[in-house]
Amino acid sequence: MERVKWEYEQSAVVATLKSSEATNNIVAWQRFLPSGPIALLPLDNNTCSLVWSTSHDHAEKLCKLPPQDFVYEVNNAFWQEYPQSNSIETLKELTQNFLDILSPEHSSTSAMQYPPTINSVEGAPLKFPLGLSHSNQYVRSRVAFIGDAVHRIHPLAGQGVNLGFRDVQGLLKVIENAKYNGQDAGSLSVLLGYESSRQLGNLPIVMAVDVLKRLYSSDFEPLVALRTIGSTIFNKLDPIKRRVIEQAGL
Numbered sequence: 001m002e003r004v005k006w007e008y009e010q011s012a013v014v015a016t017l018k019s020s021e022a023t024n025n026i027v028a029w030q031r032f033l034p035s036g037p038i039a040l041l042p043l044d045n046n047t048c049s050l051v052w053s054t055s056h057d058h059a060e061k062l063c064k065l066p067p068q069d070f071v072y073e074v075n076n077a078f079w080q081e082y083p084q085s086n087s088i089e090t091l092k093e094l095t096q097n098f099l100d101i102l103s104p105e106h107s108s109t110s111a112m113q114y115p116p117t118i119n120s121v122e123g124a125p126l127k128f129p130l131g132l133s134h135s136n137q138y139v140r141s142r143v144a145f146i147g148d149a150v151h152r153i154h155p156l157a158g159q160g161v162n163l164g165f166r167d168v169q170g171l172l173k174v175i176e177n178a179k180y181n182g183q184d185a186g187s188l189s190v191l192l193g194y195e196s197s198r199q200l201g202n203l204p205i206v207m208a209v210d211v212l213k214r215l216y217s218s219d220f221e222p223l224v225a226l227r228t229i230g231s232t233i234f235n236k237l238d239p240i241k242r243r244v245i246e247q248a249g250l
């Protein structure tokens with residue numbers, strides 16, 4: 001089947017990590033490093049899943065490290081300070097101050113939270129090449145494809161599985177409707193209903209994740225300024241934040 005696709009020249013290293021102490025581990029952390037995003041996703045009180053997107057060479061090196069060195073690199077990736085452009089820092093402060101004046105009840109004095117410190121890694125880290133693909137067709141007569149078989153996205157938004165779950169919901173819906181109306185559920189005309197509705201749902205997310213990936217990969221100062229203002233405003237505007245969180249869930 002024809003598809004749009006490109007590679008990101010990045011691999012993601014995945015591993016299961018244990019933090020040094022059990023906490024109320026309910027926050028997912030993601031930091032955008034110059035080489036790509038690193039994310040910790042909570043599994044239980046002291047276990048996290050790591051997704052670290054980086055260059056192929058760096059991913060290869062990380063996977064070959066002894067466990068304690070790997071843990072050191074993960075902690076370092078979250079804590080290391082990078083030189084910041086003064087103008088971008090000033091822009092961020094100005095945006096923050098402006099928003100505090102507009103909406104003082106949501107001022108930015110809330111307590112800072114920090115990612116958990118990692119203590120050990122369970123098993124061997126693995127790496128996967130990253131890319132985007134989207135198939136022009138999801139169906140044939142009596143065949144329907146779901147999930148990564150028809151769309152593959154960068155993991156930075158953690159949306160891959162959700163898109164697949166929504167495909168399942170969409171497919172079930174057209175099959176149920178067809179059965180209810182006495183139609184042949186496997187016929188191309190019925191399955192095309194699934195294809196068009198899911199392409200309408202999937203394509204904007206596939207493209208949005210690609211734009212985010214490019215926006216956060218760039219050190220071109222106007223783009224850095226744009227994403228700094230955007231993320232500061234987004235963080236402040238609870239209704240928009242809630243709406244995006246709802247959309248990101250199922």
Ligand SMILES: Cc1cc2nc3c(=O)[nH]c(=O)nc-3n(C[C@H](O)[C@H](O)[C@H](O)COP(=O)(O)OP(=O)(O)OC[C@H]3O[C@@H](n4cnc5c(N)ncnc54)[C@H](O)[C@@H]3O)c2cc1C
Pocket residue numbers: 012013014041051128146147148149155157158159160161162164
């Ligand atoms: C590094 C990384 C991190 C990710 N992080 C997240 C995240 O945080 N959140 C999120 O929502 N998504 C994430 N994703 C995306 C998510 O993993 C996928 O979207 C999801 O696994 C797709 O599920 P799937 O069942 O469609 O395909 P897959 O999980 O790829 O399952 C397909 C299965 O089919 C098997 N298979 C393939 N060919 C054949 C064959 N010919 N015969 C028999 N079996 C076959 C494969 O071995 C595989 O087990 C991530 C992806 C990567 C690569």
